[in-house]
Amino acid sequence: MKRRTFVKRVGAAGIAGLAGCAGPDADSRGTTTGTSGGTDELAGTLRVATYEPFVDAPSVSPGAWIKEAFESAYPDATIEWQTPNSGLNHFIQQAQYDDEIEADVYVGLNADDLVRADDELGETELFEPLSADTLSNGDSLIEELRFDPAGRAVPFDTGYISLVYDAGEIDEPQTFADLIEPAFEDTLLLQNAQTSDPGRAFLLWTIANRGEANFLDYWQALMDNGARIAGDWNAAYTAYSNAERPAVVSYSTDQVYAHRNDVDMQRHQIAFLDDQGYAVPEGMARFADAAKPELATAFLDFMLEPRTQSEIAVRNVAFPATTTADPPESFTEYAHRPPETVTHTYDQLAGSIDDWVSAWAEQIASG
Amino acid sequence: MNLKRGGGRIGRLQYWTGEYALRGVAVVTAIVLVVLFYYPVGTVLANGLFGSVEGTNPVLAVLGSEFYLGAASGLTDPSAVPGGVLDWMRAGFPAVDFGLVGFTVYQALLSTLASLALGLPGASLLAHYDFPGRETVRSLTMLPFVLPSIMVAIGFVAMFGDQGVLNSFLGWLGLESVSVMYTLQLVVLAHAFYNAPLVTRIVGAAWAGLDRSKIETARGLGAGPIRAFVDVTLPQLGPAILAGALLTFLFTFMSFPIVLALGGLELATVEVWLYARVQQLELAQAAGLAVVETVITLSLTYAALRYESGQRGLGRGPNRKPLIGSLRDPRRLGLLAYGLVVGIVFLGPILSMVVESLTGPGGPTLEHYAFLLERQATGASYQVKPLPAIRNSLMFGLAALGIAVPMGVTVAVLEDSRIPGSRLLGTLLMAPLAVSGIVLGLGLLQGLVFGTELFGHRITVTGPVAIVAAHAVAAYPFVTRTVSPMLQQVDHRLVETARVLGASRGRARFDVELPLVLPGIVAGAALAYAISVGEFDSTIILAEGSSSYTMPVAVERYLGNRTLGPATAMGTVLLGVTAISFVVIDRVGGWWEP
Numbered sequence: 001m002k003r004r005t006f007v008k009r010v011g012a013a014g015i016a017g018l019a020g021c022a023g024p025d026a027d028s029r030g031t032t033t034g035t036s037g038g039t040d041e042l043a044g045t046l047r048v049a050t051y052e053p054f055v056d057a058p059s060v061s062p063g064a065w066i067k068e069a070f071e072s073a074y075p076d077a078t079i080e081w082q083t084p085n086s087g088l089n090h091f092i093q094q095a096q097y098d099d100e101i102e103a104d105v106y107v108g109l110n111a112d113d114l115v116r117a118d119d120e121l122g123e124t125e126l127f128e129p130l131s132a133d134t135l136s137n138g139d140s141l142i143e144e145l146r147f148d149p150a151g152r153a154v155p156f157d158t159g160y161i162s163l164v165y166d167a168g169e170i171d172e173p174q175t176f177a178d179l180i181e182p183a184f185e186d187t188l189l190l191q192n193a194q195t196s197d198p199g200r201a202f203l204l205w206t207i208a209n210r211g212e213a214n215f216l217d218y219w220q221a222l223m224d225n226g227a228r229i230a231g232d233w234n235a236a237y238t239a240y241s242n243a244e245r246p247a248v249v250s251y252s253t254d255q256v257y258a259h260r261n262d263v264d265m266q267r268h269q270i271a272f273l274d275d276q277g278y279a280v281p282e283g284m285a286r287f288a289d290a291a292k293p294e295l296a297t298a299f300l301d302f303m304l305e306p307r308t309q310s311e312i313a314v315r316n317v318a319f320p321a322t323t324t325a326d327p328p329e330s331f332t333e334y335a336h337r338p339p340e341t342v343t344h345t346y347d348q349l350a351g352s353i354d355d356w357v358s359a360w361a362e363q364i365a366s367g
Numbered sequence: 368m369n370l371k372r373g374g375g376r377i378g379r380l381q382y383w384t385g386e387y388a389l390r391g392v393a394v395v396t397a398i399v400l401v402v403l404f405y406y407p408v409g410t411v412l413a414n415g416l417f418g419s420v421e422g423t424n425p426v427l428a429v430l431g432s433e434f435y436l437g438a439a440s441g442l443t444d445p446s447a448v449p450g451g452v453l454d455w456m457r458a459g460f461p462a463v464d465f466g467l468v469g470f471t472v473y474q475a476l477l478s479t480l481a482s483l484a485l486g487l488p489g490a491s492l493l494a495h496y497d498f499p500g501r502e503t504v505r506s507l508t509m510l511p512f513v514l515p516s517i518m519v520a521i522g523f524v525a526m527f528g529d530q531g532v533l534n535s536f537l538g539w540l541g542l543e544s545v546s547v548m549y550t551l552q553l554v555v556l557a558h559a560f561y562n563a564p565l566v567t568r569i570v571g572a573a574w575a576g577l578d579r580s581k582i583e584t585a586r587g588l589g590a591g592p593i594r595a596f597v598d599v600t601l602p603q604l605g606p607a608i609l610a611g612a613l614l615t616f617l618f619t620f621m622s623f624p625i626v627l628a629l630g631g632l633e634l635a636t637v638e639v640w641l642y643a644r645v646q647q648l649e650l651a652q653a654a655g656l657a658v659v660e661t662v663i664t665l666s667l668t669y670a671a672l673r674y675e676s677g678q679r680g681l682g683r684g685p686n687r688k689p690l691i692g693s694l695r696d697p698r699r700l701g702l703l704a705y706g707l708v709v710g711i712v713f714l715g716p717i718l719s720m721v722v723e724s725l726t727g728p729g730g731p732t733l734e735h736y737a738f739l740l741e742r743q744a745t746g747a748s749y750q751v752k753p754l755p756a757i758r759n760s761l762m763f764g765l766a767a768l769g770i771a772v773p774m775g776v777t778v779a780v781l782e783d784s785r786i787p788g789s790r791l792l793g794t795l796l797m798a799p800l801a802v803s804g805i806v807l808g809l810g811l812l813q814g815l816v817f818g819t820e821l822f823g824h825r826i827t828v829t830g831p832v833a834i835v836a837a838h839a840v841a842a843y844p845f846v847t848r849t850v851s852p853m854l855q856q857v858d859h860r861l862v863e864t865a866r867v868l869g870a871s872r873g874r875a876r877f878d879v880e881l882p883l884v885l886p887g888i889v890a891g892a893a894l895a896y897a898i899s900v901g902e903f904d905s906t907i908i909l910a911e912g913s914s915s916y917t918m919p920v921a922v923e924r925y926l927g928n929r930t931l932g933p934a935t936a937m938g939t940v941l942l943g944v945t946a947i948s949f950v951v952i953d954r955v956g957g958w959w960e961p
Contacts, residue, residue, distance in 0.1 A: 057926075058925055058930060058932075059928045059930045064750075081749040086646075092648060116647065194643035228633075230628065242530055243529075244524065354647065361632065365467060
């Protein structure tokens, strides 16, 4: 991976033909970030990469609002959204394959994304660490949502994984133990932890709740009790909506949608197992090779402004990451916060998550 | 028998290759294949063969894993086999588990049988009966093929779920409800939904070209209808049935979105696993699994080609009887029952999707279509709009068809030549069928999208041209598989007679051979078009920016949180646009039929 920075600098100097001859690796970042030339540092095009529903979903997507609001705050700047199909993996692989990273900021990082990126890239830094005082709005961040010990990813919102259940069909499942009782036989829909974010979060929640030594036994009991695992959230939620099962793993903001669509609230009750919810903070970060580092920093700061935070809460249907946000009542009334939040730290995930997910998946697939 | 014909075959190759056009197409075929298929796939497989997972070779890691191969994993250590077998005998011959790979094979076998069971009566129906709109129905048999799997999954849940339409209907009849959600049965049924039409189409094309006179001779000599079918018709249809079964097996072996959406992780296949490995960027592991998968699918292709030997004689097909008539004919009753099954399995899920697109939380609504119009009018540059998606799908489909048909026919001719090694070559040329979409996608990403350093330049391949080429590569084997069995059935005496009477090679082929295999070419062309329109993975990988998206990409993008509406509306548009184009392709092809 060291070759990449070398190739890029040499390539820029116009002697790319020599790229194969490895040279001493010098950290090029210091030189690239400081020298944005004579142009206004807060002008030009800012390339913001994100996952595609963030800008293109018909029901909720904050992308358009963010672009408009940011561009009116910085009249000389333009946001160019990028939504590579494979998400963050696209950029990890670009770094691996010596390709130029054509983005300045990534929006929508989870802790396990970051673990994977670091695992794959080793010494190469995909993202730039931001010192605490870089962001003027950094003080308002809710401290417990910070998930990157290296300070690269800045949280901008968070969801809490919980159960959504149909109170007309079943009683409220109150504990993890309830779910393996006969009363909850054939009731639960889950998602594949290998490929789905909420699915993975629920798996991590069971590990936090039952312990590393026992979670597989718990899952065996869960499956024996007729739980079913769909590929992704959409498939699981669609089946839940079609009344195939009366409970589904989803987010604790579910009623915000239900309220918008005037749907029967009985069918959208939130259950926090063991009075917990698993926190999945979403972060954003500046690419180490960002062409517009100052503009990128301004963007990160803008994302933490109270007004932006309130809008993201409504438009992304997730809780704000700052204490200064003031989302409207239509959000706060129906978005439920768990009494206690659970999550894994970066350090707990690093080195373990792959093994956990593999062991889990092999057990499920082996039936 | 092949040996006796050998000389003639070589003669025929010279006869074909005598034309420069054919050579030109062959060269272009080779270039496109190398750049867009062999090179990218090769990089992935090489990673599996020569890479390392925690110090072990990735392929050996898979072969030695009990999870992947179950009992067969012991084979990597031959010395342990006798002991293992003894243990198994002592344990009283328990059911042998062949792991993830074994389950995938089992699932694909069931899916193939179901597809044949659902598809063959359709082929017979189209061959033997006449009814108003028969041609249109035949054209539309390809429709399921282009439907995005997510739409099919939605339709299947709506149709076959515990609370689905089928159970409401059964309840209304006073019958007991069925529960198939998250079972192997539902996955197999969904696979049949995709692949039975393929069987119908391929076998139907062969049936239409059957030598009727032989059947009449057999009947004249006193054979009953069943006897004549078993002794005369079935052997003639054999290659086509085998081709349909092979394609179905390959597709269902490499199935992944349907398994994920309808079956859940408990029914995971090799491809599901491969996808998860790729998402976790455990690429060496993925490559090891990809090698094992590709070896299985390629050897299967080789075996099928080996047995896909044709019978001579191309005729005019069976006489068609009117479908509407007396119900005292037991065959008509059978067809009625078949029609009912088709209605439930094929029309049910499709109609469910259309109904979903017209329904909102508050009842019937056109708001999802209004969303499409609004997105078209006001959508931002980074958002997917309906019209460019329609335009791109149609353009890419036509362009891919234009490339895939000559490529496919060329390869069919090459296969037919039976030069030494042609079967191996044929297998290699059929490899695009036998390589999973995920492996190809990974290769395209690594080898072409991220680019390759060559002589100091970074070579990257993306954009519409790359997408069309990738679609053509995915599609031409279908043309070959529909044309090849028919080409093998051409009575060479006809061609030779034409040559003796003074026709040039090209003339003889154009006037004699082409009309005889035309039904196969048209069937293949429609398939090629369907592949292109329905293709998702390489389209989205090769699409540069947001300018080259297609209808299936738009469907996926319009899936919103808690709303299926806009996606199903776009899915319905996709359905309508492709339905019209299939009818057009078949009609245009029909005009050329003699």
